[in-house]
């Protein structure tokens with residue numbers, strides 16, 4: 117059984133991974149810190165890792181993408197998109213004071229993962245403006261601490277499964293700003309896995325433009341444009357080597373098996389761009405029942 121490192125247990129990462137990879141084919145190894153998820157896989161302790169990289173409301177999780185680019189050499193093997201329903205998890209007001217305007221006015225501290233305030237900003241502004249936000253390593257860690265403290269002034273935002281497993285009630289369901297809040301996860305690792313085919317293949321590349329090459333970005337993009345290759349994401353990030361130096365993180369709809377994509381890459385290399393392929397992999401969309409590990 118291949119081992120998969122995940123941020124967990126009781127996190128959205130675990131929920132999403134179990135949904136897509138099922139409970140039979142892989143062994144899940146939970147880690148408290150996302151850095152440990154990466155290093156466990158880089159060191160060979162686990163074959164694969166699951167990394168959240170992007171959210172509908174928050175955009176890219178730069179910290180995680182930067183790890184993938186700068187700290188480890190783990191090809192992308194698959195991606196999936198999973199719906200994220202945030203829950204306010206805590207204890208009701210112990211004094212039984214019914215504040216009709218704000219039933220959560222007794223909460224003074226909220227514990228969760230750092231991406232959560234951007235996903236629940238409206239609810240937090242309306243009901244939790246009197247509470248301090250404290251960042252913890254995952255949403256589940258916030259629920260675990262809330263459970264240990266048993267203090268109604270401390271609450272967490274996390275998964276329904278964390279509420280059940282740590283025995284802390286859900287005070288309010290679905291507190292994310294949009295009903296269709298989604299997070300994109302990458303499956304990465306040196307070992308390829310047999311997964312169900314997807315009719316959507318993606319390729320992720322990193323491109324560094326040559327210095328002093330006016331119009332370089334335009335030339336690079338036109339290599340894709342005239343071949344009608346669809347770029348689903350392009351983002352510039354610092355190379356971390358020199359101030360003002362950037363690379364482009366590019367998601368391409370298409371496979372390296374096609375004739376067009378390798379030709380486009382050759383063309384941009386010919387103008388002096390450096391190209392690193394992070395992976396060519398199947399992309400899966402959420403359906404209420406999706407197990408991609410049955411081949």
Ligand SMILES: O=C(O)C(=O)C[C@]1(C(=O)O)C=C[C@@H](O)C=C1
Pocket residue numbers: 123126127128129130168169171177200229231232253254255256299
């Ligand atoms: O803390 C968790 O539950 C996670 O799985 C991490 C994470 C993330 O890093 O984006 C995953 C999905 C949600 O967007 C919120 C948090």
